[in-house]
Structures are given as C-alpha cells and as structure tokens.
Amino acid sequence: MLAYPIDEAVELLTEKLRAAEASFANCEEDLEFLREQITTLEVATARVYNWDVVQKRKEKEGKGEDGEGSKTGPGG
Template sequence: MASKSATNPRGIPTAPFVEKVEDYIATRADVEPAMRKFQEMISKYQFMEVNTQRRTLSLRDKIPDIQKTLDTVRFLKDRKNSDEPFETSFELNDTLYAKASVKAGEEVYLWLGANVMLSYPVAEAEELLQGKLAAAKESLGNCEEDLDFLRQQITTLEVNTARLYNWEVALKRKEKEAGGSEK
C-alpha cells in the first residue's frame, strides 16, 4: 500500500501499488501501456539508485578524512599553549612521508578543494570541520534512507508488473476457453 505522501522527504515520488488489477486496468488493451509505464518508472528509480549509491560511496570516503582532519586540529588546539615543538610524520604523497618538528600555532591551513587552501584560526577550523562532519553524516544517513526507499519502490513496481502480466495471461486463457466452448 502506498504511503499517504506522494514523495519521500527528499522529493522522490512514491510508486503506485496495484492491489486489484481490475480497478487499475479497464481493458486488456490498457495492459501494455501500463506495463511500459511501470518499466519506465523502474528505469528512473534504478538511475536514481545508481546515483545515490555513488554519492553514498563518496561520503563514506570523505567522512574518515574529515574526522582525521578534525582530530588533527583538536590535537593542535590542545598543544597550542605548549612552547615545546612535537615531532610528526606527514604524507607527501601516497607512498612518501616526511618527519617534521612542529610547534602548534594560532592558525591552521585547510584544503577546501579545487586546489584551494585557506588559513583559519584553530577554533574556527574546528567549528568548520565539525559542521562539515555533521553535514556529511546527515547526508550519508539520507542517502542510505533513500536507497532503502528506492529499493522498495522498484520492488513495488516489479510486483505491479507481474500482477498485470498474470492478469493478462488469465484473461487470455478465459477468452480462449470462452472462444473454444462456443464452437
């Protein structure tokens, strides 16, 4: 049974559920257009599902990076009042690391993307990263919810298609039997 709302919270439409084919289809001639409509809707839902899966994977990659950066900023914040530098290793590329002696300062530099790096006060950087992390986690939750919703809609439409097909087969059989008994 379709939900009372016509869409989910992010605007994805709810698929119609056909309980009684007779109420949905008037004649056998209406079956083929209805089945084409359901197949088209399934294709649209599958397209949305693939895009949502890509977005989910992207978020699952980004969240640990944001968390790691936030942890680093918090570490620097804790070390800000210490005059003593600390030794650390940092990544130059995928397989190359370097050691450095670092004294925590008043600001940090964050990559924003598209080869853009900005300087932020440590407290402001922490606030920015907390916001980005919360938004990414919320977005991931929405994506996972949307994936479940899309799978339900695809299943509903596949059931509808099977019901229409079975109804048409049963109708053809009745017509054939009725035609055979008249002779």
C-alpha cells in the same frame, strides 16, 4: 587558498562532517524507500501480467468452445 587557525579549521571540518553524515543518513533513508517502491512495483507488474495471462486463457477457451459448437451444430 584560505588559511585557517588550527582551532577554527577543526571546528569548520567538524561542522562539515556532521552535515555530511546527516546528508548520508538522508540518502540511506531515500535509498531504502526506493528499494521498497521497486519491490512494490515489481509485485504489481507481476500481478498485472498474471491477470493478463488468465484473461487470454479465458478468451482462448471461450473461442474454442464457440468453434466446436458451430462444427457439431445442426446439419454438421
């Protein structure tokens, strides 16, 4: 274990505190950025899901119309 004079120890700890506070601020900025990205990803995923639901409905309606047309066609 190292021993420092009081003045030197205070100076060292003050520098370490400044570095830790700067690192903490960077972490908070990164966290905020990631939160925004998560929100963007969730919105994009919801849009793709909704688009897929609409496509499946269109496909289902298209098949339903084709099926009805063949049942009521000529001779039927």
